[in-house]
Structure formats: C-alpha cells, structure tokens
Amino acid sequence: MTGPARAELSSSLEHLLAGYAIASVVGIGIGALLWSLRYLRDATSPYLYFLYVLPAPVLVPAALTLFGIGFTMKVVLIAFAALWPTLLNTLDGMRGVDQVKLDTSRVLGVSPLGSVFRVVLPAAAPQIVAGLRNSLQVAIILMVVSEWEASTDGIGYYIVNAQQSFDYVGMWSGIIVLAIIGTVANLLFVIAENRVLHWHYGARAAEGTR
Amino acid sequence: MLGRYTHVYGLRLAVLAAALGLWQGLSAAGVIRSDEFPSMSQTAAALWGQASGSSLWGAVGETLEGWALGLLIGVAAALLIGTLIGMNGFAYRSVIGVIEFFKAIPVIAILPIGLVLWGATLTMKFALVAFAVFWPLVIQVCYGVRSLDPVAADTTTVLQVRGARKFLTVILPSAAPFIATGLRVAVAVALIVDIIAELIGGGTGVGERILVAENAGPSAYPVMYAYIVVAGILGVLLAGAFTVAERYALHWHESQRSAKTEGQNRDYPEREGLTLVVQLSPGGTTPGRAGSHARLAIRRPVPPLVVLVGRLEEPVLPAAVVDPEVAMDPVGDRPGSRRALLVP
Amino acid sequence: MKVGDLKPDAESGQEVTPVVSLRHVRKVYTSPVRSGGHGGPKVALQDITFDVARGEFACVVGPSGAGKTTLLRTLAGLAQPTSGEALFEGAPLRSVPPGIGVVFQDYGRSLYPWLTVARNVDLPLRVRRVPRAERAQRVAEVLGSVGLADAGRSYPWQLSGGMQQRVAIARSLAYRPDLLLMDEPFASVDAQTRFELEDLILRIRQEFGVTVVFVTHDIDEAVYLADRVVAISKSPGVVTEIVDITLGRPRDQITTKADQAFAHYREHLLGLVMNR
Numbered sequence: 001m002t003g004p005a006r007a008e009l010s011s012s013l014e015h016l017l018a019g020y021a022i023a024s025v026v027g028i029g030i031g032a033l034l035w036s037l038r039y040l041r042d043a044t045s046p047y048l049y050f051l052y053v054l055p056a057p058v059l060v061p062a063a064l065t066l067f068g069i070g071f072t073m074k075v076v077l078i079a080f081a082a083l084w085p086t087l088l089n090t091l092d093g094m095r096g097v098d099q100v101k102l103d104t105s106r107v108l109g110v111s112p113l114g115s116v117f118r119v120v121l122p123a124a125a126p127q128i129v130a131g132l133r134n135s136l137q138v139a140i141i142l143m144v145v146s147e148w149e150a151s152t153d154g155i156g157y158y159i160v161n162a163q164q165s166f167d168y169v170g171m172w173s174g175i176i177v178l179a180i181i182g183t184v185a186n187l188l189f190v191i192a193e194n195r196v197l198h199w200h201y202g203a204r205a206a207e208g209t210r
Numbered sequence: 211m212l213g214r215y216t217h218v219y220g221l222r223l224a225v226l227a228a229a230l231g232l233w234q235g236l237s238a239a240g241v242i243r244s245d246e247f248p249s250m251s252q253t254a255a256a257l258w259g260q261a262s263g264s265s266l267w268g269a270v271g272e273t274l275e276g277w278a279l280g281l282l283i284g285v286a287a288a289l290l291i292g293t294l295i296g297m298n299g300f301a302y303r304s305v306i307g308v309i310e311f312f313k314a315i316p317v318i319a320i321l322p323i324g325l326v327l328w329g330a331t332l333t334m335k336f337a338l339v340a341f342a343v344f345w346p347l348v349i350q351v352c353y354g355v356r357s358l359d360p361v362a363a364d365t366t367t368v369l370q371v372r373g374a375r376k377f378l379t380v381i382l383p384s385a386a387p388f389i390a391t392g393l394r395v396a397v398a399v400a401l402i403v404d405i406i407a408e409l410i411g412g413g414t415g416v417g418e419r420i421l422v423a424e425n426a427g428p429s430a431y432p433v434m435y436a437y438i439v440v441a442g443i444l445g446v447l448l449a450g451a452f453t454v455a456e457r458y459a460l461h462w463h464e465s466q467r468s469a470k471t472e473g474q475n476r477d478y479p480e481r482e483g484l485t486l487v488v489q490l491s492p493g494g495t496t497p498g499r500a501g502s503h504a505r506l507a508i509r510r511p512v513p514p515l516v517v518l519v520g521r522l523e524e525p526v527l528p529a530a531v532v533d534p535e536v537a538m539d540p541v542g543d544r545p546g547s548r549r550a551l552l553v554p
Numbered sequence: 555m556k557v558g559d560l561k562p563d564a565e566s567g568q569e570v571t572p573v574v575s576l577r578h579v580r581k582v583y584t585s586p587v588r589s590g591g592h593g594g595p596k597v598a599l600q601d602i603t604f605d606v607a608r609g610e611f612a613c614v615v616g617p618s619g620a621g622k623t624t625l626l627r628t629l630a631g632l633a634q635p636t637s638g639e640a641l642f643e644g645a646p647l648r649s650v651p652p653g654i655g656v657v658f659q660d661y662g663r664s665l666y667p668w669l670t671v672a673r674n675v676d677l678p679l680r681v682r683r684v685p686r687a688e689r690a691q692r693v694a695e696v697l698g699s700v701g702l703a704d705a706g707r708s709y710p711w712q713l714s715g716g717m718q719q720r721v722a723i724a725r726s727l728a729y730r731p732d733l734l735l736m737d738e739p740f741a742s743v744d745a746q747t748r749f750e751l752e753d754l755i756l757r758i759r760q761e762f763g764v765t766v767v768f769v770t771h772d773i774d775e776a777v778y779l780a781d782r783v784v785a786i787s788k789s790p791g792v793v794t795e796i797v798d799i800t801l802g803r804p805r806d807q808i809t810t811k812a813d814q815a816f817a818h819y820r821e822h823l824l825g826l827v828m829n830r
Contacts, residue, residue, distance in 0.1 A: 043218070047225070062435065145410065181316075359663050369677060464667075
C-alpha cells in the first residue's frame with residue numbers, strides 16, 4: 001500500500017538533506033561568528049529573533065515567485081527556515097559557556113581560536129544539538145509545505161494530489177509514510193545525540209546523585 | 211551604563227535603516243527585478259495601505275481566531291491530561307510511549323485529514339492547532355509534575371502537606387517552569403500551524419492573503435510581502451506578550467531573576483510600593499554572565515509589582531533556546547540556572 | 555554511661571519515655587549502577603541503638619559516608635529501617651508524625667521559592683487549620699525568635715544563606731514540634747554566620763523547650779551544642795560511643811571553647827571519628 005508513496009520519498013528526502021545540511025553548517029558558522037563579534041551581535045539580534053519567530057511557511061509563495069518550481073526553491077526554503085533555531089541556539093550556547101573554563105584554557109596556554117574549537121564549541125554542544133533537533137523538525141515541515149503548492153514530485157505533492165482526487169487510501173499511505181519519517185528522524189537524532197554527547201549525560205548523571 | 215544602552219539601540223536602528231536603504235537601493239538600481247521582488251518603498255506603501263483599511267486587521271483577526279481557539283483547547287487538554295498522567299506512575303509509564311509516537315508525527319501530515327473532516331473552515335484550523343499543540347505540551351506537563359525536587363518533596367512530607375493543597379501549593383508551582391517552557395513553544399507552534407492551515411488548507415487569515423496576493427500576479431507582490439512582514443510581527447508580538455506574562459508569573463524562579471549567586475541580591479526586603487528592576491545589560495538568563503541591574507523603589511501604596519524593562523530581544527527569546535544542562539536539576543540552586551528544560 | 559541508658563527524670567526519679575528510641579536499626583539499600591556505583595546492596599546502617607530524652611540536645615557525628623543522613627531520615631519517618639525498631643514517643647514510625655520538624659542542609663531546595671518567607675512559615679500552620687489571626691501572630695513570633703522580624707514579605711532567594719536557614723528553622727518551629735531534626739544545617743554557611751546560628755539554635759532550644767537531634771560532621775560544633783554526642787562509625791555503621799558533655803550552660807563561643815574540658819572532649823571525639 002505504501003509503495004507509490006515511498007517512491008516519491010526519495011526526491012523529498014534529497015531536498016530535506018540538502019536544505020538541512022546547508023542550514024546546519026551556515027547556522028553554526030554564523031552563530032559562532034556573531035558570538036565573537038559582539039557589536040554585530042548586539043546590533044542584529046532583534047532581527048535574528050524576528051526571522052526566527054516568522055512562521056516560515058509564509059515564505060512559500062514568495063519563494064515560488066523568486067525561484068519558480070523546482071529543486072532550488074525547495075532547498076532554499078528549507079535551508080532558510082531551518083537556519084534560525086540552529087543559529088540562535090549556537091549563539092546562546094556559546095555565550096553561556098562557563099567563564100572558569102575559558103580562564104582555565106587561557107592559563108593552559110590555549111590560543112583564542114583554539115579555545116573556540118576545544119572549549120567553547122564542545123561546551124555549547126548540548127545546546128547546539130538541541131537547536132539542530134529543532135531545525136530538523138522545521139525542515140521536515142517545510143519539506144512538505146514546499147511541495148504542497150506547486151510541485152511535480154515529492155511526498156507532499158503525493159498527499160495533496162491524492163486528497164484532491166479523493167484517493168483516500170493514497171492519502172493515508174502518504175500520511176503514514178510521513179509519520180514514519182518524522183519518528184525515524186527523531187530516533188536517529190536521539191541515537192546520534194547519545195553517542196556524541198555521552199560525556200555530557202554522564203556528567204549530569206554523576207551530579208544528579210548526591 | 212545608560213549610555214551604553216542607548217548606544218546599542220542606536221546601532222540597531224542604524225542596522226535597520228541600512229538594510230532598508232540597501233533594499234531600496236538595489237531595487238532602484240535594477241539589481242532586483244521589480245517584477246520579481248518589490249522595492250522597499252512599494253512594500254511599505256502596500257503595508258500602509260492595508261493597515262489603514264480594514265483588510266489587514268480583518269486578516270489578523272481571522273488568524274488570531276484559529277490561533278486562540280486551538281491554543282485554548284490544546285493547552286487545557288494538555289494541562290488536565292498531563293497532570294492526571296503525571297501524578298500516576300503507572301499511567302505515565304503505560305501511556306508515555308504512545309504520546310511520544312504522536313509527538314513525532316509532523317503535524318503537516320495531519321492536515322489532509324483535517325481537510326477531509328472539516329474542509330477549509332475555522333474548525334479545521336483550530337482543530338489542527340490544538341492537535342499540534344497538545345502532544346509536546348502534555349509531555350512537558352507530565353515531566354514538570356513529576357520533577358519535584360527530592361528535598362522539597364521531603365519537606366512537604368514533613369510539613370504534612372497533602373492532597374489538593376500539596377498539588378496547588380507545591381507540585382504545580384514546582385512544575386510551572388516546565389509548563390511555561392512548554393507553553394512558550396505552544397504559542398509559537400500554534401501560529402505556525404495556523405498559518406500553514408491557511409496557506410494550504412484554505413482557511414481565512416494572513417496566510418490566505420499572502421496566497422491570494424501571490425496568485426494575483428506581480429502587481430500584488432508588494433501586498434504579499436507586506437503580509438509576510440505582518441506575519442512576522444504577529445509572531446514577535448505573541449511571543450513577546452507571552453514572555454512578559456511568564457516573567458511576571460514566574461518572577462520567583464531563577465531563570466527570571468537577573469540576580470546571580472547569594473552574594474549579589476541579598477537584603478532587598480519588599481517595600482511598600484512600586485519596585486522597578488531595570489535591566490541594563492544582557493545576560494540575565496545566561497549562566498556565567500552577570501546581568502547588571504538597578505532597583506529603584508518608589509514608595510507608594512501600590513501592590514508590589516515587578517516590571518522588567520529589558521532589551522527588546524529578551525522577551526522574544528525563542529522557545530527552543532533552552533539549556534539541556536538543567537535536565538537533572540530542574541529547580542537547581544546553581545546560580546543562573548536556566549528556565550526549565552524543554553523535554554526533547 | 556552505657557549505650558541506651560535513659561536519664562531518670564530529675565524530679566520523680568522515674569524513667570521517662572524517651573522522645574526518640576532506636577533499637578538495632580539496620581538500613582540496607584541497593585545503590586543504582588547508573589550513578590557510578592557498583593550496584594548491589596549497600597549497608598548504610600548496621601546496628602544503631604540509642605535514645606534521646608525529652609528536652610535533650612543530642613548531636614550525631616561520624617565520618618562522611620557513615621550514614622548520618624540516612625539515620626536522620628529514619629528518625630524523621632522518611633525512611634523505614636530494614637530491620638530493628640525506630641520509635642517516636644513510644645510508637646513505631648511508619649510515616650512522618652506531625653510532631654517532628656526537620657531542617658535540611660540544602661535550604662535552597664527546601665524553602666519554596668514561589669512563596670514569600672511569611673507564607674513559607676505559614677504553610678504548616680495552614681495545614682493544621684490554625685485560624686488566620688493566630689497564624690499571623692505565630693508567624694511573627696517565630697520569625698522574631700530567629701531574628702527575621704522584618705523579612706516576612708521577602709522571598710527566600712532574596713536573603714543571604716544564613717538568613718534562609720533561619721527561615722527554614724522558623725518554619726520548622728512554627729507548629730511547635732516535639733522533636734527538631736537538623737541535618738548538617740550549618741554546613742553550607744560561612745564560619746562567622748555558623749557561630750551566630752549555633753547560638754541561635756541554643757536559644758531556640760531554651761525558649762521553645764524542644765528536643766533536638768543535630769547531625770554534623772563538625773566536632774567543635776557538636777561539642778559546643780550538645781548535651782550528649784552520639785558517635786557513629788562507617789563500616790560497620792554502629793554507635794561507637796555516646797559521650798556526655800558536661801560543659802555547663804549557657805555556652806559561649808569564646809569562653810566555652812577556651813575551656814580545657816572542651817579540648818578534651820574534642821580530642822576524644824575526633825579520635826573516635828578519625829578512627830584512631
């Protein structure tokens with residue numbers, strides 16, 4: 001039953017991965033950049049938050065007019081929407097690093113740039129990961145929404161097409177596939193998170209027992 | 211210190227002016243094709259035009275209808291069910307798997323079902339919003355209700371506080387930070403889902419106006435972008451309003467107090483009258499960064515009120531910016547402990 | 555004095571029921587592997603036997619890990635012994651009886667940050683359905699006793715550590731318990747404040763006539779405060795010795811601690827605790 005739905009999946013997932021990858025890299029990069037340039041950060045932060053809170057789906061029509069139908073539109077849209085949670089969480093996580101850790105690294109002779117990679121980013125990692133997870137959720141939503149309007153392939157297109165042609169079986173199968181994607185993505189994320197952040201959870205657990 | 215404050219605001223206005231100017235400049239120079247992307251002045255004019263008529267306010271009203279109704283239903287259900295489940299260990303363990311599953315479903319997948327059931331109506335909108343809001347929030351409520359600090363729990367037992375009083379005076383306030391975080395997310399999610407429902411499902415509101423403008427062709431693009439800006443502003447206002455309310459209700463929780471370690475905020479007895487806490491520099495909610503603040507007490511026979519005049523972006527601090535470190539120690543006494551964890 | 559002996563009542567010469575009575579209390583629990591422990595049963599208390607008479611100030615000392623907190627929780631009724639008897643006023647402890655007050659070390663986590671100081675102190679009275687006017691009076695009275703008469707409308711987190719602990723003490727006293735249990739209450743407070751609080755608790759004991767069991771790792775504090783000091787060892791968790799402190803009352807931070815007898819008690823107990 002889910003056969004035809006699954007066939008549409010691959011193109012959707014392509015867009016998703018491309019957009020998400022861009023959003024993650026750019027988000028962390030710009031977040032780190034803003035962290036180091038305080039004036040820039042102070043000056044732009046309200047606008048960053050504005051863009052974060054802006055409900056990304058409203059940009060679909062605009063993206064359509066700018067990029068037309070196709071790969072570019074979807075990837076740009078997904079990337080743009082998924083950018084903000086990662087960026088803001090990176091920024092906030094880096095700002096929140098314990099000053100004592102920074103002082104220690106200075107005393108140990110670590111260079112400022114080295115500190116960023118060896119101390120600040122790892123310390124901010126839990127929050128960056130939280131941001132990445134949120135970004136993934138946003139990306140999935142945009143993946144579907146971007147196909148809804150005007151598309152020739154993809155799972156979103158498949159679902160809306162099925163619904164409009166009263167093919168309810170098809171519609172349901174599409175929904176189920178989507179639900180599975182969401183669940184699987186979440187699961188994979190949790191697994192990856194536990195591996196990468198095992199040191200964090202260990203430290204928390206030790207602290208938690210008194 | 212006040213100098214630096216205005217200095218930052220000035221910088222921000224400058225950035226905004228520069229960005230708008232750049233936009234206008236690029237449009238005027240033809241770098242941005244006017245049939246694809248309207249100029250800044252066109253968009254501004256469109257915005258003004260819509261705002262002075264009734265159509266913008268009508269659209270906002272329609273969007274808010276779905277948002278408010280869906281939020282109300284979803285939150286009420288989540289609070290009620292979350293509390294019931296959270297208080298009962300057996301219920302929690304049995305049901306949590308199901309809830310987690312439903313939470314992982316992208317709400318967008320439910321939209322077609324909503325369309326089939328209700329068509330492009332207000333009911334469809336708020337039903338969708340309620341559905342989307344319920345699952346993550348109910349988990350937050352469960353988690354909050356179950357996270358009573360062990361020392362506080364022992365104290366409650368020793369003081370013989372039981373039953374309804376225990377729930378109202380101890381468990382609920384202790385869960386409040388978690389619930390607040392969940393509500394913050396809910397407020398934002400509700401708006402997004404509401405607009406999706408309009409854009410795709412065909413409900414009426416801001417999203418719908420955007421769609422209509424897009425379909426009307428390039429001459430209507432300024433209107434489209436105007437409504438996009440409206441959507442953004444709406445998001446900011448709603449999130450901001452919520453945060454202000456949260457600060458007031460949860461003023462006692464560490465995440466809301468700018469004060470750090472015991473050294474800093476001792477001996478401020480509540481005085482008769484109005485106490486203004488002016489936050490002069492950022493960092494109140496970030497561990498390790500001391501926010502500086504001044505307290506002015508004005509003696510007047512007015513009920514004590516804590517009004518926070520913060521920087522503009524702090525109230526809008528987005529829902530997902532949380533510190534997972536608070537996971538093990540929800541009502542922590544670490545200085546600068548964050549607001550409560552958003553359960554992943 | 556032998557372990558477990560009761561002081562006969564001074565006036566009638568008859569034995570009085572002790573407020574607290576522990577007989578061969580043993581407490582075992584399994585430590586969770588997750589927290590870095592090795593899993594498996596851990597014996598916190600092996601065989602604890604002692605009594606506390608009415609109005610007495612008893613201190614419990616021992617090396618860290620000796621199960622002092624477990625002992626206190628057992629005395630409060632928050633934990634049940636694995637075997638043996640724990641009696642409060644002659645009756646076995648199944649749950650926390652209303653006549654007990656507990657002051658925890660971690661005042662930050664024990665005081666409710668969403669309630670003002672006055673409401674925190676007021677809460678146990680509301681539970682006991684004390685009428686409003688009397689509640690207000692008692693709250694004012696007990697806050698006055700701990701020296702915080704003006705702090706009622708503040709929130710606990712607006713106060714210093716020492717003041718917060720006073721609030722916790724006031725809250726415990728508000729409902730006039732028969733027994734006050736204190737778990738290393740002054741450990742999280744600076745030395746200067748600690749002396750003030752020690753004198754405060756002695757005054758309180760005098761004023762309210764309450765029986766106190768005070769757990770501490772600080773030998774000086776124990777000798778200074780106590781009528782009797784119960785020394786507990788680590789493995790096995792048994793009572794090593796109960797030492798009578800006959801330093802006379804009232805005690806004074808400077809003169810009492812300069813007393814030769816004080817040094818003697820200190821040396822003796824330190825030796826016991828440090829296992830020499």
